[in-house]
Amino acid sequence: MASPVVPQAIDSGVVTRVLDEVYTLCRTEIGGAPADYIPELAAVEPDSFGLCLATADGRVYSVGDTDIPFTIQSISKPFTYALALADRGVDAVGQRIDVEPSGDAFNEISLDPVTERPRNPMINAGAITATSLITGRDAAEKTERIVRCYSRFAGRDLSMNESVYTSEARTGFRNRAIGYMLRSFGIIDSDPDEAVDRYFRQCSLEVTCGDLAIMAATLANNGVNPRTRERALSAALTERVLSVMTTCGMYNAAGDWVTTVGLPAKSGVGGGILAVLPGQIGISVFSPRLDEHGNSVRGVAACRELSQRLELHFLHVTRSARTAIRTEYSVDEVPSRLQRNETELEVLAEFGGRARIYELHGDMLFAGAERAVRTIESRAGELDALVIDLRRIGDLAPIAVTMLNSLQSELAAAGCQVALVDPDGKLGHDISSLDPSDPRGRVFIDRDGATEWCEDVILERHGPPSEPECTMVADHPLLAALPVDARAELTAEFEPLTFARGEIIAEPGTPRSGLYLILRGRVRVTFVGSDDRTHRLVTLSSGMSFGEIPMLTGEPFVNQVRAETVVRLAVLKPQRFDEIAAQRPDLGLALLRRLAAGAYAQMDAAVRAIAVRGGDY
């Protein structure tokens, strides 16, 4: 549904302003110090500070030092874990790495005493295990696959900071210890040195705050990079990785983080933090001063401020489940554009309330579907037919599909027929023609066709046998109501005319060619809207007329008139019409009086339909 084009705005004032305020506020946080266990990390400008907010469709708002490269460090953990899950599968990985939050420090040299596994992939033991699970012909390819994976998330080719890597590799004794401990417990069954070395390399990859924003947006966008449109991770694995980030992402400050920020996130000792509001927003911060947990001081402060000011907490409640039904009305309130003869109109006026249209919108997951189905069912008892219009539905969860299909069959069994407007086949039906007897079921490409079908159901059940096979000219309503003499004389003026199915009777620009009475069949009147699409203006059937405007104004046709079936017409040619008007004004008067009255009545009905349909009061 969502267009792939990202509208590039005149900068959206408020978002930028909020980012600036948060930035200014958090700059005053001067506590903490950069990591200094290796000189390269200690060498950074401690007060550099960058902040980005990216939308799930790839718009990035930035403030501060968002282009300074720094090493990704522990923010690499969720991405390597993701790659391991993709390479080995959820179960195989689960046998080696648990997903439980740990009260311990991130670099604890210990496993869970009960499970004898690393507690989660966000502590070093779990991360090194994940790194050891990456597949590839040799060490080089395994590392290369990690780099390519991160680069897909970032949307550009990332590279390594060699000096940081060298330093980490030279001094990372504790991680080597963890590597050998994992090997001794059989959690790693390959060479632990190789796994730890690869871990040092992944931690030494350089990103900017802007890169992290796109990586976060990719996680927010269900695993698809919104800039490159490339899928970096499956939706299911994205959900799993975000789950682990939720409980384990912020070391042992996870609980406070969930309570006060409420976003799945990961931080690194390089000073970066990445946070995600699934489906909506990605946030990234860079500021090297760290707190006692190893999280960026300004990063935590900035995320907290943004979450509160923009209400980004992932448990923040919306009522979207309650707005699945966009609007509803009955066919007597909003009739189809098929013009009915007077008998039909009477039946529809009396029984039209027994057929309702339900327009749904938004994404439909379980709760929204339950509510919509329940609302529709609650009225179905009084209905002969109903239409469910799905054209404005975005995501439609499989469970919602099941519920709607089951609703359709349940109600049909209870005597209420259900039509779907589902041009994209969201429910997996074929599209039927407008012919209500179509055996493939009641699925339409537009609501108007479905509404017309509803009216037919009502007419079948409550109306007299439908329109006569063919109308005689004299019996046409336009003439039938005239005084006897006038009627006879005018009838003689009309000439018979027949068009084959699909034949064009008039095009935009066709000069006035007569006043046409329909004796049999249907004609379809269409126009091309400013959206360059063809809209149905109206479908006319036996007993109706067209060509009035050109005839009365002398202007050419503005719409296309096409035979929807074989059509038998009677036409009064312009020349004769003018002669009659001149020589027998009484006849012309009688005819025009009928035309004008009919026109005003139709206009009245049309405008009423807008008033109700628009819900505008």
Add this chain to the structure above:
Amino acid sequence: MASPVVPQAIDSGVVTRVLDEVYTLCRTEIGGAPADYIPELAAVEPDSFGLCLATADGRVYSVGDTDIPFTIQSISKPFTYALALADRGVDAVGQRIDVEPSGDAFNEISLDPVTERPRNPMINAGAITATSLITGRDAAEKTERIVRCYSRFAGRDLSMNESVYTSEARTGFRNRAIGYMLRSFGIIDSDPDEAVDRYFRQCSLEVTCGDLAIMAATLANNGVNPRTRERALSAALTERVLSVMTTCGMYNAAGDWVTTVGLPAKSGVGGGILAVLPGQIGISVFSPRLDEHGNSVRGVAACRELSQRLELHFLHVTRSARTAIRTEYSVDEVPSRLQRNETELEVLAEFGGRARIYELHGDMLFAGAERAVRTIESRAGELDALVIDLRRIGDLAPIAVTMLNSLQSELAAAGCQVALVDPDGKLGHDISSLDPSDPRGRVFIDRDGATEWCEDVILERHGPPSEPECTMVADHPLLAALPVDARAELTAEFEPLTFARGEIIAEPGTPRSGLYLILRGRVRVTFVGSDDRTHRLVTLSSGMSFGEIPMLTGEPFVNQVRAETVVRLAVLKPQRFDEIAAQRPDLGLALLRRLAAGAYAQMDAAVRAIAVRGGDY
């Protein structure tokens, strides 16, 4: 927005079917054993099993033993924590109870070595601390307030199982130890025995699976009990309690729970589990057999199955942020119901594209607002005016209000005027009248009024000086286009007529009273829809006419016609009209020809508007 009435359905087949399937599947889980640290708990029927799913609006689906009372036990913890937060405030409670997940067992006799606080309110130490913080004159009142709090969530008066309480109180040495430890660290500064005794009492309150479902639905419904409509907890505290349940609710199986179920939840050794999808769903399960963590075996299995089958994981992504703009169109595609004279129509046909209507819908939090504002801004450069219709917005977050208000002023400064349709004053503006010069700003109660205002802006900027102060009868378009003689003769037949502002000119049922030409001012034509509301059919101004249908058909008026301003009219009385038609058919013919042509042109425009507005192609 959501109606307070809960539609009571013909039972919604699919939900019941899924519940039955999950129930049948999980019954085969026969592992684990009921808690047996006291005889009363061991005495339950180990294989009893109940399962409920409740919607945020209070519909409950049930299967199995959902009416068997059992003791709430640890499920009481989030509710007492909630009451403590309400009694003492978030900060005061935060100084005594942390919110960090703990790797320890729930009944560990220890505090966090660093903070010297209980790690979270879901382990016994934290729960007993929360209980000690409840306010009240004396022990009895404090307990009473806890019972009343739980009862508000459940929607009925809960009572205590005395024998379970007595047994717990007699044997709960470990909890007493925790109480004294808390006292020794000064976390509890009152009598620890009293706090622990109250904790035993709250754990001994009896609930059914059905009660837990409503308690869960109340948390899902932002703290308001959907059955009683009573607020049990503020929205902000509800969010906080759910956050803590997310990371700490399932003892030390929290991580696995978040990954595989993904719902804030709490379990109790009584065999109950309560889970919440904020804003949407509450789930409750009762089955006494417990796993090694103390969670109900079937409860965990059932929640996992339901979450997967119904896609209830709270990180599951929807695209709702992308569907905030329901539909958009320009005023030349969908004009207001104010009928314009021909000059105005030409201007609007040429420049109408420079005024657009944006209809928003759904709940609008930050991400949705950002997207909508960005989309609108991206076109504003080409526009003179635009309308933002907020009538179908549900929740409107404060940040979204700020963004919309700021958009309005930014665009106005850039030369694009913005009107809001906001009858409920969601943006905190006054409602202005339909008079575009109203100083209180551009806020309308209906879209049609706003559209009319947009057209006025276009006409001001691109049109000639607007309608003449007053039209002479002979200059009225209906007569102006006639042949000179006819025009002169007919003009003489019209009589002047004036109505005061607000005066009623015709009512439904008023017999045909003439053909009315408007020379000055505006008349408003309204009808009462099947929704019993009054809709504006059209507003007519100088140069237009009404009364045609009654005049031509002889039928009485079907709409109300009221003077919107002082109105000067010229009327042709029915009797004269008939005499003219009879004696001077040429005159009548000329007049009718104009009427009919005008009527058809208007109908054509009206139906085009439906076609575009309905987006139906």
